[in-house]
Amino acid sequence: MILKLQKLVVRIFVVWFLFSLSLVYGQATKGKITGVVLDKNTQQGLPGANVQVLGTVLGASTDLEGNFVINKIPFGQYDVRISMIGYGRQTVKDVAVIVHETPSFTVELEEAAVEIDPVIVTVSKWQQEANNTSASVEVLTAKEIMSRNPIKIEDALETAAGVQILQENINIRGSDGWTFGIGSRVLVLLDGVPIMTSDMGAANLFMISPADIERAEIVRGAGSAIYGSSAMGGVINFITRKPTPKSRTYIRAIAGIYDDHHESSYNWAAGSDTILHFNRQDFTHSRQIGNLGLRLSGSQSYSTGYTDHNKFQRYNISTRLNYRFPNASQWTFLGNYMYEDYDVFLTWLSQRQATRVEEKDKVQTRTGITLFTSYNLPISSKMGIELRAFLNRFNLGIQLGSVDFSPALGLGGAIQGTFIPNSKFALIYGADFKFDRTKSVAYGKRNANLVAPFLQLDWRPASDFGLTFGGRYDRYSIDPDPNSNNSEGIVFDHFSPKVGFNFHPFENITLRGSVSNGFKFPVIFQLFFDNQEIADIVWVANTKLKSEKSWSYELGYREKITPTWFVEFNAFYTEVRDMIDARSATGSTANFENIGNVTIPGVEFVSNGRWLNNRLGLKVNLTYMNPKENGNTRLLPHRQKFIAFVGGSYRPGPFELQLDYKYSSAQERYLIPGTHQFVPQKVLDTQIFFYWKKFTFLLGVNNIFNYEYTLRDKFPEENRNFIAGVTTEF
Amino acid sequence: MEELLQEVNMNFKWHRRFFGAFLILAITSLFAAFYACDDFGLDPDFFPGIVKGQLRLSQVPPEKTDELQVYLIKEFPPRNAADLLEASTARILNFSREDSTQLVPFEIEVDALDEFGALIAVWKRVTDSEQAGVVDPFINTIGGHCNEQNEFIKINLTESQPVVEGIIIDVDLEKVNRTSRVSGTINFTGSWPEDLSNLVLVFSSSLNINLCNPPELRLLATQPTDSLNYDFPISPGAKIAILVWIKTGDAILDFRLLGFAAVNPTEETPALNVDINADFGTPMSF
Incomplete structure (x- = not known):
């Protein structure tokens, strides 16, 4: 069946490819647009700015001096959009491409600390303005990410609305609880490529080095209609820095020490000479060699941990290559490698006693490798094709006792077409393929195949009104274990439709809404992990697990109050059927079960603005939700009703002060039954930056009041720590 | 300008x-x-219940003693390791390694008010893991909070009575002073049951097993074989070596008798060689 489906998908693409070629040769009258993009303040050329001819698939990046040329544009009249991370977007209207004339213009972009309406690629897999989508989307820029001085990338994610990190689990609007990351309902992409482990379905954030990230696009709500399983709660796409036309070297070093815990029992190093500390170093260099863009990065991070069993040392190496061919097609290669030694920290028996791990099991190693290549070819001004292939090889399993995992291998590919006949239509279509190969004594040898065609139409019948229709069919087939007589194959399939709208009743106001279907297939770990003991809990397989299915409804209102300040109100309601969750009825055994139906109603407020010539900034995110399973009066385990983030910054002269306050209301249930002390999260971080020439110095205190709290079964969260660092870029 | x-x-x-x-x-x-x-x-003093008492030692602790532990446990014997994982515990380090008689105080901070089935004292050897395993109470239990009928006294912590004090547990450190050795061969007849989960050798002073002072218990390999060699350190004194098997899914005390033999290691003959005949074909009972 799956082979038939694959053949059908391939046939459809052959027909479509031939059709595309006919369009290419059908267009004979073409011209070009040239221009230069300048920084408004310095009047210097801006290298690396993105120039897009709207209503076509054609675009270019500016060179070292800010110049650009876009060739092969059919004669006609176009709007041209110029955008760059950290700068306000501009659109040049009615540029006429006619015989014997090459239109040329100069655009001055102004630095913008807050991107009110950024250009994004994650919602519909093509470049569009965030304000014109039907989804709730937020962009964290590199500056926002790095200003939180992250040792790990997840340290910066909680500044986004509705996002909370519970160790390996990324929780968007209460979608995920805490399951050691297993079966994540948030899909994490690195440059559009899923970095989910093939066995555990966990987001491998370990691969991501914060200094490599140009921006993170966070899409809240079900994204299964275009991304499939795992995107049920949302999608986070980390977009890495492109190689810059101008040679760029970035070096960063930060270090810090942990204070004593306010809760003295967590002070495992008390009485010894050990000073609990952490440090991180990053190096990035990028440059252009002819048509080849190259970026090389490396980093090292180390922490003694802020409590027992929490030490880690991690190395990341990554590279990105871009090659632009004369026919405007582009080849990209991305390679990431990660190696980490870490202490296994299971849980605390009580607030005064940690679960001990046998000395032989205490230090574990995990490794990961991601290779990704893509080829993007504009077949005509209206049509483009992108071919992608990737390999993920992750070894993240807990290596305790006999629970031994081989690295899980994921081989994938995708073919995607973009058809933009005019500025009113954009049709995105394609198919994703994936082959998973996993092996462990805990679940045998499991191979699986995914094939998933998708289609999405963004239609703007009027300039102030847009509609989105889309759907994706996923078929995931898990083969029987060849080494077991009692093993049977399992097949899951699901079709996820979506419909949405976007309306601008006034110039500065956007109304949007969507109804989308989400789903998540059970992952291999949830289905087959059997008879293994972790932290004295025996995990039992459940091969009868069904897929989770959901319907998400969302309405949003967004108003641009000033050119540098917007507010947004969202109301959302998600209904999940057959939700899969870890359950421990007795405290001695646990498994993954379809626990029944769950509803997550909620409202959200977002405000982000800067005033006084960008010197004063304030970001406020408030999310209220009520995730409950039918018939239960308490919240789902590891969920909160209310989460908030308030971040303020002020920059007089060369100094900048930043204050971040994170709050989440107390949880009501943990996975393991028993008496727990539930307290809210109340954390205040502060940083002072000093900018001098090409250097930035920082001093900071995180968790300034040394507030003691847990978000997971008796795991203490990070206590007060002092940090210092320096960054330079040249 | x-x-x-x-x-x-x-x-x-x-x-x-x-x-x-x-x-x-x-x-x-x-x-x-x-x-x-x-x-x-988090409140550092968040412990709704407290159990206080003393361990009464009447022997010098064995040389390999690392620490003594007291477990307040819902049910004894524990159904599994998680019962022990969830049990509230006290670690006792401040005992004398030279005195033969001493009273050592303990205090257990309890996470949840509840009724608890047993309070047991456990000996921890230097090389043992920090947390007791599921068989450790049988191997290393040195006493319990029991009445005259050798039954555990239940401890009920309620909002009106969250603190229980004045408990004294007599501990038997002779039992863990394993200076003797018993070895030999177990000869099997009959076919091994498919649902066998554990094969256990129990060293008990009588056939009437007293949970308040449980017998010493050693696990054996469960691969079907005709004969099996064993070699275990045990404490001196007259005992019965009882070979039992446990069916998959059964509790640890629901064992089925396979065979037994008398052993009596003394100071003079600390190492004994005792063979045991075991028959899967003929059900035996005490």
């Missing part, structure tokens, strides 16, 4: 004043908000 510089300078002064005010206001209000609540999160 001078005008521009003046303007920049004024702007900077103005911002500096604004910045100062912003800084003072922000920090003052945040400190005020936090300290007014006097809220530091």
